[in-house]
Amino acid sequence: MKIRTISIVLALLPLLGFAAAPRAALRAQASAVSVTENATSFTLSNGIVTVRILKNNGDIRSLQYKGTEILTDQSGHAGGYWSHDTTGGKAIETKVTIDPVRNGGERAEVSVKGISGGIKMGHGPGAAADGDFPADIDIRYTLGRGDSGVYTYCIFDHRPEYPAATMTEARYAAKLADFFDWMSIDAHRNKYYPEEIPGEDKYVYTALQSENRAYGFSSTTRKIGFFLINPSVEYLSGGPTKPEFLDHRDTTRVQAPVVLNYWRSSHYGGANVTVAAGEQWTKVIGPFLLYINEGPGPMAMWREARTRADVEAAKWPYGWVDAGNYTKPAERSTVKGRLTLKDSVTKKFPGKIMVGLAQRAWQTDAKNYQFWARSDNADGTFAIPKVSPGSYTLYAFADGVLGEFSKANITVGSAKTVDLGELAWEPVRRGRQVWEIGVANRTGAEFVAGDRFFEPDITLQYPKLFPGDVTYTIGESQHAKDWFYAHVPHNTDPTAKVEPFRGVVSNGRATPYAIRFRMDAAPRGTAVLRLAICGTGTRALEVSVNGNATGQVQLGPGDGVITRHQVQGLWYERQFEFDASKLKAGENTLTLTVPAGPVNNGVVYDYLRLELDEGRVVAR
Secondary structure, eight states, rough: OOOOOOHHHHHHHHGOOOHHHHHHHHHSSSOEEEEEEESSSSEEEEEEEEEEEEETTTEEEEEEEHHHHHEOOTTSSSSSESSEEEOOSSSSHHHHHHOOGGGSSEEEEEEEEETTTTTTOOOOTBBBBBSSBBEEEEEEEEETOSSSSEEEEEEEOOOSOOOOOOOEEEEEEEOOOOOEEEEESSSSSEEEOTTOOOOOOOGEEETTTTOOOEEEEOTTTTTTTEEEOOOOTTTTTSGGEEEOEEEEEOOOSSOEEEEEEEEEEEGOOOOBBBOOTTTEEEEEEEEEEEEEEEEHHHHHHHHHHHHHHHHHHHHHHTTTTTOOOOOOOOOEEEEEEEEEOSSOOOOOSOOOOEEEOOSSSGGGBBBSOOOOEEOOTTEEEEEEEOOEEEEEEEEETTTOSOOOOEEEEEEEOTEEEEEEEEEEOOOOHHHHEEEEOOOOOOOOSSSSSSGTTTSSTTGSSSSHHHTTTTETTTTOOOOHHHHHHEOOOOOOOOOOOEEETTEEEEEEOEEEOOOOEEEOOOOOOOEEEEEEEEEEEEHHHHHHTTTEEEEEEEEEOOTTTTTOOOOOOOEEEEEEEEEGGGOEEEEEEEEEOOSSSTTTTEEEEEEEEEETTTTTTOOO
């Protein structure tokens, strides 16, 4: 498989045994980078890519790859743009921030900066007519010698004299030429998607940002691909479990392919950026790479883009960035330690561990940077590299372990290795475990149809798969065969359909999920039902034990996971206690019921467990 990009050749040279000198020589043979400007725009070029940036707003007006225009301006906006552009404020400043004349043609960078002066900037989704957020906005584009794409990043700077504010949605968008006809999101959603196919509900094209750092479109006719590559997710919101839009087709003026980089949205529980009056807040979003390649086919180009994402991640943080509070490579630190699991049932970590440094409410935080790392070590050892100096809370969650570990007041200095030593994690247990269903992993993907969550009519398939609803027998049933991932009202309308942005437009009857289990003896004390929730669309669940109504489990705020075709959103835990005398020796049935109503109004479980505290009697 041959991918014709200078960048990948450079990346593969060490693997092929070439020394540094030939690599440097090949790069030197590539055309020098140039930057030119006129009254309205900057133009950066390196013989492969030519990009023209407008001085009045920071948008990309044109992005050409070997003479072929990649973007379109037929959808009502310039081809590539930040939702929070530089318009609307007191002034705009433009300049060349990296001059290739001074570095032998190695790199060029330009800046378009809007000075807010306290005026709200940005006109993206959800913004008011007079703008959104009072911050100076500095949009930059960077091109290096031999690069098959251009980097962009944005510096938000809320000065102390600016008023308090909360940001609406914030993103970068690239709208592509009509010859891009193949969409690549992940292994499941990689398909031929030409303009002739009617636009679908765009929410079926969301995925975890942390696991999909290279995505975009390619052309089956031109053999060209365009991919957005995030070398890091530290500047995005919501940590490693955040689903977000990646690609879709525009449905406004033309069916343009759209590639998005949301760093703050309202989707799946959303994320928050709120600043107070008098607060100095700065954040650098990016740099990320708008990458163009060539190849024999879409899958080859997508796979090569994913390889390029790994190359970019290895180079992160970029040494050429000099902006805001972006921490230079030499100033980054590593935080390491060992989590020891102290649990009466699970003796060692059974699966992957995610460990991160973040602020409180990290699932909905877009204001601060987050630093996460995965560990597959059963002994709990971990290392989080490339951390910026600051004060954090350490968080951890692990496959197969219910709950979350946290340790506050972790101080990280500049250019240090911070060894936290042994950290004892004792997961909460409310008593002896009676049974469990699923895997504690913050997603419902392991349940029936959880691997097909993005099919728009998936909840309408439930009545066909489970016409008599779910009956799950502990010790006999299997969660991958006998438990449908979305517990929703049971549709009874044969004409029910899916509408874009609204999900299933139909009502259904109440849906009971019955859990059958045996008790060796009549229990005493308090039974504790523990539910880990990762998708919420209803207010409460009815609980009955052995046919007797026992109460309700009150749930958290809705996050649109079911309406908008996902398998995970905001994760949280709920406990429901009842008198263990409601159980008996022999066969028992605990039933969870979603009330009748719209089919979207249900719940996605991560994991369920029943525990028995025989030494405590529940308050009556």
